[in-house]
Amino acid sequence: MRRTGARAWSRGAAAALVGLGIALGAGEALAAAPAPAPAGGGTTVYTVTLDDVIHPLSARYFRDSLQRAEREGASLFILKLDTPGGLMDSMEDMIGRMTHARVPVVVFVHGTKAASAGFFLTIAADVAVMAPETRFGAAHPVLALGEVPADSPMAAKIENDAAAYVRSIATNRHRNAVEAEKAVRESRAFTEQEALKLGLIDFVARDEAEIVAKLDGRPIRRFSGESVTLDLRNARVVSIDMSRRDRFLRVLASPTLAALLLFAGILGLYIEFTHPGLIAPGLIGAVCLVLFVFASQMLPINWIGVALVVLGCVLFLLELKIVSHGALAAGGILCLVLGALILFPSSPEVPGWRAARLLVLFVAAGAGTIMAILSILVTRIWRLKPITGASGLVDERGTALTDLAPDGRVFVHGEYWNARALTRIPKGAKVRVTAVHDLVLDVDEVLGS
Numbered sequence: 030m031r032r033t034g035a036r037a038w039s040r041g042a043a044a045a046l047v048g049l050g051i052a053l054g055a056g057e058a059l060a061a062a063p064a065p066a067p068a069g070g071g072t073t074v075y076t077v078t079l080d081d082v083i084h085p086l087s088a089r090y091f092r093d094s095l096q097r098a099e100r101e102g103a104s105l106f107i108l109k110l111d112t113p114g115g116l117m118d119s120m121e122d123m124i125g126r127m128t129h130a131r132v133p134v135v136v137f138v139h140g141t142k143a144a145s146a147g148f149f150l151t152i153a154a155d156v157a158v159m160a161p162e163t164r165f166g167a168a169h170p171v172l173a174l175g176e177v178p179a180d181s182p183m184a185a186k187i188e189n190d191a192a193a194y195v196r197s198i199a200t201n202r203h204r205n206a207v208e209a210e211k212a213v214r215e216s217r218a219f220t221e222q223e224a225l226k227l228g229l230i231d232f233v234a235r236d237e238a239e240i241v242a243k244l245d246g247r248p249i250r251r252f253s254g255e256s257v258t259l260d261l262r263n264a265r266v267v268s269i270d271m272s273r274r275d276r277f278l279r280v281l282a283s284p285t286l287a288a289l290l291l292f293a294g295i296l297g298l299y300i301e302f303t304h305p306g307l308i309a310p311g312l313i314g315a316v317c318l319v320l321f322v323f324a325s326q327m328l329p330i331n332w333i334g335v336a337l338v339v340l341g342c343v344l345f346l347l348e349l350k351i352v353s354h355g356a357l358a359a360g361g362i363l364c365l366v367l368g369a370l371i372l373f374p375s376s377p378e379v380p381g382w383r384a385a386r387l388l389v390l391f392v393a394a395g396a397g398t399i400m401a402i403l404s405i406l407v408t409r410i411w412r413l414k415p416i417t418g419a420s421g422l423v424d425e426r427g428t429a430l431t432d433l434a435p436d437g438r439v440f441v442h443g444e445y446w447n448a449r450a451l452t453r454i455p456k457g458a459k460v461r462v463t464a465v466h467d468l469v470l471d472v473d474e475v476l477g478s
Contacts, residue, residue, distance in 0.1 A: 072264040076107040083115025083146045088122045094269045114145025128252040157230040159221035166218035284373040287324035294318035337368030362397035369393035
């Protein structure tokens, strides 16, 4: 019954894993397929909202939405932005798409702020707009592994590169390049009124309707230098939502969840390795590791931390083969904890990346402790003397029921056995089993008994 249940669970879990792959693939197809255009004619304004950290998923969502706007002949594209910052590569990808877009792009800072990468995106837009009581700036670059020392050559190279980038963008957009550079070098931030006064944005608006009204009939200078005048009378504003697949991946784009998936996956596979045939822990572990791989594509993971976690697992496996009296298991726990500490950056300028370290450390220590206990228990079991079967009879003591010259009968382990001895053993003597051949025991006499 137990084996049948395990097989049924295995089939169900395998089907779930296949279903997950099909769902992700279907989501990819739906995201790539052209979405239906809004009903009716007239001018269309498309909007997308990014209210999280800028990462590869954000860049893909922006790129796909902008391509749809171009494909369907939209007159304007509005990016609503509320972000603490994000990854430089994703930001540059978005700016590259924005500056080469056939549709004029408005970046609208709404909610609370557009810091760091959000500042670059706002400066690079065809039209930069901020809502009342918002702020942007604080764009000093931060490495994925943490902030570099201020006096290091690497810090100077990164800062100078970012400053030159923002100067180039601001100059082309005819915005205040001096103040934009201060946001990079001095981490300056600006309110919407300060940004408007200093020439960093074009105007302040409360919502998309006000933006459309102010841009109607207004000439806009594109990044290429050409000027276009928008006709936005009776324009329909259409919001493009993120696909189901991307919403699912967005949930995974959490350092805490990704770390939990990594440790759950490793623990599941380790339990399956030490207890072959359970099936469930192995399948759950495999699914968790697959989801961690998806999450790693969107997060600034420190692969040294991943290497430490893998090293910890190797030490636990070695504990099963080498007599270390717990030293290897202790080293495995230490590697797991250290790997958890540096698995993700903890940058004060990008709080969205900050994992719940206490939770991750607790899980890492717990997983390490469980793996250590399993290693010790399995090692002890492997080293126990067998007590059943032919192997369990070796070294057992018994009594000769007949003279063994060389064959006879003995009483061993509560049972009567045919036996054979190399030398003559008298009836009643104590004997010890040296080997088992089918149903015949090889014995010798226990002297001095």
